[in-house]
Structure formats: structure tokens, C-alpha cells
Amino acid sequence: MTTPKVALVTGAGQGIGRGIALALAADGHDIVVADLEFQREKGLGVVAEIEALGRRAIFVSADVSKKADITAAVAAAEEQLGGFDVIVNNAGIAQVKPISDITEEDLNKIFQINVNSVVFGIQAASESFIRRSVKGRIISAASIAAIKGFPILGAYSASKFAVRGLTQVAAQELAPNGITVNAYGPGIVGTGMWELIDSELSKINGKPLGQNLKENVDSIALGRIETPEDVAGVVSFFASDRAQYVTGQVLLVDGGMLYN
Ligand SMILES: NC(=O)C1=CN([C@@H]2O[C@H](COP(=O)(O)OP(=O)(O)OC[C@H]3O[C@@H](n4cnc5c(N)ncnc54)[C@H](O)[C@@H]3O)[C@@H](O)[C@H]2O)C=CC1
Numbered sequence: 001m002t003t004p005k006v007a008l009v010t011g012a013g014q015g016i017g018r019g020i021a022l023a024l025a026a027d028g029h030d031i032v033v034a035d036l037e038f039q040r041e042k043g044l045g046v047v048a049e050i051e052a053l054g055r056r057a058i059f060v061s062a063d064v065s066k067k068a069d070i071t072a073a074v075a076a077a078e079e080q081l082g083g084f085d086v087i088v089n090n091a092g093i094a095q096v097k098p099i100s101d102i103t104e105e106d107l108n109k110i111f112q113i114n115v116n117s118v119v120f121g122i123q124a125a126s127e128s129f130i131r132r133s134v135k136g137r138i139i140s141a142a143s144i145a146a147i148k149g150f151p152i153l154g155a156y157s158a159s160k161f162a163v164r165g166l167t168q169v170a171a172q173e174l175a176p177n178g179i180t181v182n183a184y185g186p187g188i189v190g191t192g193m194w195e196l197i198d199s200e201l202s203k204i205n206g207k208p209l210g211q212n213l214k215e216n217v218d219s220i221a222l223g224r225i226e227t228p229e230d231v232a233g234v235v236s237f238f239a240s241d242r243a244q245y246v247t248g249q250v251l252l253v254d255g256g257m258l259y260n
């Protein structure tokens, strides 16, 4: 296949999404930086970082729980950057609650953002790829919590198991079109999401701030917290020509926490 040239990354205003957007730009992609409207300033900062790498980039305000927003972001890639080859369904949220406390609203919210978004991303990307005869790449955010259920992260774990299931199904359905579908499975990454998990766990188990994070990091074989750049390396691989025979996989990038 030809090297993908335009990538759309959701949740790219900060954290892992920002790291992925910068890595794909360094690989030679032009980038749609998609995030919620309230992240516009941060998103424009990422656009400037990408432009400093010599690539083109635009910020698109998109709520991934809305199908129309994802479809519009794909259209913006085609119309403003002249193509569309890779989607990274990265945006996601965490919730930190024992199953006994999970509400109907909690479930609806986390599934709309972590799961519905992946269905919408697969739909919008594959429609564009098939219409334009592009053997594109669909890459989504799973987690170690897509392989093993984590206590107090029940709704989150369920949502990431769903991402893994969707990845396997879409890989099989889209293979006849030459489209590959994969997911990355980070472990404990030092972003806003883990700041939230650590502080919420502290409220539940009374440990001092930072202690839950430290204990989790202590369980990592490579002995350090993960960075967005660690995750981005795997996404860069999935988007590259080197990954053209890889589909339907969740690749764990966790420094040695789970083993398959
Ligand atoms: N931080 C970690 O340890 C791990 C993170 N992940 C996954 O990686 C992905 C990125 O996580 P982080 O960068 O750590 O999180 P983060 O909280 O630092 O960043 C998430 C980004 O997604 C955006 N976002 C949230 N809801 C959105 C919506 N409805 N529409 C559009 N954008 C939205 C936020 O504005 C933010 O820019 C998530 O899917 C997460 O579940 C997976 C495993 C571990």
C-alpha cells in the first residue's frame, strides 16, 4: 500500500492523543487534531507543534460520542488536508467506582464516549476509505483493562473489553477492502487520566495522593511509569507499511504488566 498521509487523532489536545499526533506527524503525516471545544487552546498548541515539525495540521472541535461530529472531522480531513488514511480513536474517559456504586448515567456516559465513539470512528473511516479506494488504518485505544478486569474500574474495563471486541469484528469485516483494524493497550501512563484515577482511589481507600499510582508503577517489570511517547511508538507501527499484515490485534504496551 502507499504510505498513509493524513491521520485523524481524537482526544489529541493532551496526553496520549497529543503524543500520537506528534509521532504520526514526525512519520510524515498531516494531522487532524480533534478534541472537545473546551480543549481548543490546547489543540491549537498541538497544531503549532506539528507545524514546527514541517507538517500541516488543523484543529477540529468534535465530541466523539456524537456520530455527526466524527463524520464531520473525517470530511474536514478530506476537504482541508486533501486526504484521509488513518483514524486513531483515542479519546476516552475513566470512572473510578466499585460496581455497587455505578449508576445508569455513569454507564451511558462511559459507553457513549469509550465505545460508541469507536463504532462511529470505524463507520466514518471505512466509508471514506472504501469510497476513495484507500487501504486505510483504523487504530483504537484499548488498555490492559481490555484484557483483565480491574477492580474499581468496572465500567471502564467493560468499555475497553468492548473496544477489543469491536477491533476483532471490524478487522474481519473490513479485511476484504484491505483496511486493517488494531488497538493499543497501554498500562499506567502519566497523564490527566491517571491523576484522576489516583485521586479517586485515594478517596475510596484512604491512601495518600500518589500512593495508588506508585503501587501500580511498582508492579511494572520495566520499573517506570509509561509515557505517551511509549504508546505512540505502537500507533506509529500500526500506521506504517511494516504493519500491513497485522489486523484484529490489541498490542499491549505496558512495560511488562500482563503477558499473553
Ligand atoms: N492514561 C492511562 O494510563 C491509560 C489510558 N488509556 C486510554 O488512552 C486514551 C487516552 O487517555 P489519556 O491521554 O491518558 O487521557 P487524558 O484524560 O489525558 O486525555 C483524554 C483526551 O480525550 C478528550 N476527550 C474526552 N472526552 C471526549 C469526547 N467526548 N470527545 C472528544 N474528546 C474527548 C479529552 O478532552 C482529552 O484531551 C483513553 O482512551 C484511555 O482510556 C488506556 C490505558 C491506560
Ligand SMILES: CC(=O)C(C)=O
Binding pocket: 094, 143, 144, 145, 150, 186, 187, 188, 193
Ligand atoms: C487508565 C487505564 O486504562 C488503566 C488500566 O489504568
